[in-house]
Every structure is written in structure tokens, then in C-alpha cells.
Amino acid sequence: MALEPMLDELFPASGGLSLDEFHVTQEGASRLLLDRDKLRHSCRRLNVYEAERNAMVDRILRERRTPRMILEELRRREAAKRRGNKPAAQEGNVSG
Numbered sequence: 001m002a003l004e005p006m007l008d009e010l011f012p013a014s015g016g017l018s019l020d021e022f023h024v025t026q027e028g029a030s031r032l033l034l035d036r037d038k039l040r041h042s043c044r045r046l047n048v049y050e051a052e053r054n055a056m057v058d059r060i061l062r063e064r065r066t067p068r069m070i071l072e073e074l075r076r077r078e079a080a081k082r083r084g085n086k087p088a089a090q091e092g093n094v095s096g
Helices: 003-009 025-063 069-084
Strands: none
Touching: 025 069
16 A cells, blocks of 8 residues: 555645655554554444443343343353253242
8 A cells, every 4th residue: 555645635735745754664554554453343342242231231121130130041041052952931030
């Protein structure tokens, strides 16, 4: 990717700028683009986690259940998956 044409587009009034004026190397510019892409990917993952968290909060409020009750249900489902059983639709809160 050629950076000087990009700099000309960004700073047309100055008659264009060279890479030397910015002390930017091709390698440095590539690293910046890579960092930008990593940041975008992290933000997308964060948005997914935030959406999952919001869904859990909505469920807690809607069902008036405590987070502990929901975590216990999730643990039961995971254990059932490991055993190869289908999770029960809605088990009661059985402690034992």
C-alpha cells in the first residue's frame, strides 16, 4: 500500500506530505493498520459479550430469578451435555 497518495488525499491544501515529514515507515504503517484491525475485532467480541450480559440481565429481571439460580441451571445443562443427555426443560430448584 502506498502511503504518500493517502497523505496527499488527507492534506491536499499543503500540496501533499511525504513519509519523511511524518517519520512513518511502511512497516510502521502496516503495524498501525494491523493494530486497528485487532482493535476492531476486540470491539466486536466485546459487543458480543455485552449483548450476552444484557440478555442475562434481561432474563433475570423478567423471570425474577437470582443470578445464582440461573448459573446453577447453566451448570446443570453443561453437565447434561457432557453426559450426552438432553437438558430438562425447566427443572425445579432442587438442592441436595
